[in-house]
Amino acid sequence: MPEDLPDDLLQRLRRFQTDAFPAQRSHFRLLVDDGQHPLTLFIGCSDSRLVPYLLTGTGPGELFLVRNVGAFVPPHDQSQGFHGTAAAIEFAVLSLKVSRIVVCGHSHCGAIRALYGEVPAGAKNLAQWLELGREAALPVAEPGPEALRRTEQRAVVLQLERLMDYPMVRQRVEAGTLALHGWHYVIEDGEVHVFDVQKGGFVPAAQADNAGTGPYLPPPDDGAAAAAAAAAADVAARP
Numbered sequence: 001m002p003e004d005l006p007d008d009l010l011q012r013l014r015r016f017q018t019d020a021f022p023a024q025r026s027h028f029r030l031l032v033d034d035g036q037h038p039l040t041l042f043i044g045c046s047d048s049r050l051v052p053y054l055l056t057g058t059g060p061g062e063l064f065l066v067r068n069v070g071a072f073v074p075p076h077d078q079s080q081g082f083h084g085t086a087a088a089i090e091f092a093v094l095s096l097k098v099s100r101i102v103v104c105g106h107s108h109c110g111a112i113r114a115l116y117g118e119v120p121a122g123a124k125n126l127a128q129w130l131e132l133g134r135e136a137a138l139p140v141a142e143p144g145p146e147a148l149r150r151t152e153q154r155a156v157v158l159q160l161e162r163l164m165d166y167p168m169v170r171q172r173v174e175a176g177t178l179a180l181h182g183w184h185y186v187i188e189d190g191e192v193h194v195f196d197v198q199k200g201g202f203v204p205a206a207q208a209d210n211a212g213t214g215p216y217l218p219p220p221d222d223g224a225a226a227a228a229a230a231a232a233a234d235v236a237a238r239p
């Protein structure tokens with residue numbers, strides 16, 4: 001412990017058990033006895049201002065969470081290395097059989113900002129990791145707020161597309177048993193914009209008619225599927 005830092009975490013741990021836990025004891029007992037059955041895999045940025053439970057009004061047992069810098073999805077086709085996010089996706093889809101995967105980016109994202117700058121010296125893992133968002137970056141040297149927001153949104157679509165390279169994800173999306181949702185959370189407004197492939201972009205939740213589609217909505221017919229895929233590619237490619 002740094003000497004001048006009060007150990008308030010210990011106090012908080014004790015308070016949790018004495019003050020907060022008793023009211024939830026039976027709920028946790030049930031979650032232990034029956035096991036967890038979350039319906040949603042939530043892939044979110046590690047940013048401390050993004051609080052998935054607050055946004056979604058969920059509690060214990062409802063979200064299978066994986067968070068990382070940027071809310072990025074690594075390629076499935078990796079023959080070596082340790083990929084915690086990839087492992088979480090496989091577990092959530094194959095073992096927990098979730099019916100939704102949310103990829104949630106946000107405003108003022110440091111990871112997205114870093115695509116236009118430099119990472120701290122010695123952060124070789126971070127530098128490598130950020131490559132997962134590289135394709136979303138726009139060809140500008142000094143991005144303003146609007147370019148950053150668009151990059152944040154494009155990065156979300158990029159990760160959704162990479163999710164579709166996971167065979168177990170693609171299979172279930174195409175079978176209509178798994179939905180992919182791309183979200184962009186605007187911290188200062190408390191508003192989530194959801195990616196709607198048919199509208200060709202992000203729509204504020206207040207005006208959306210679903211929690212987000214795509215990039216590949218389970219198709220009513222082949223023509224619609226092709227149109228949806230084309231629209232997703234268009235959004236992702238748009239500078």
Ligand SMILES: [Zn+2]
Nearest residue numbers: 045047109110
């Ligand atoms: Zn972030």
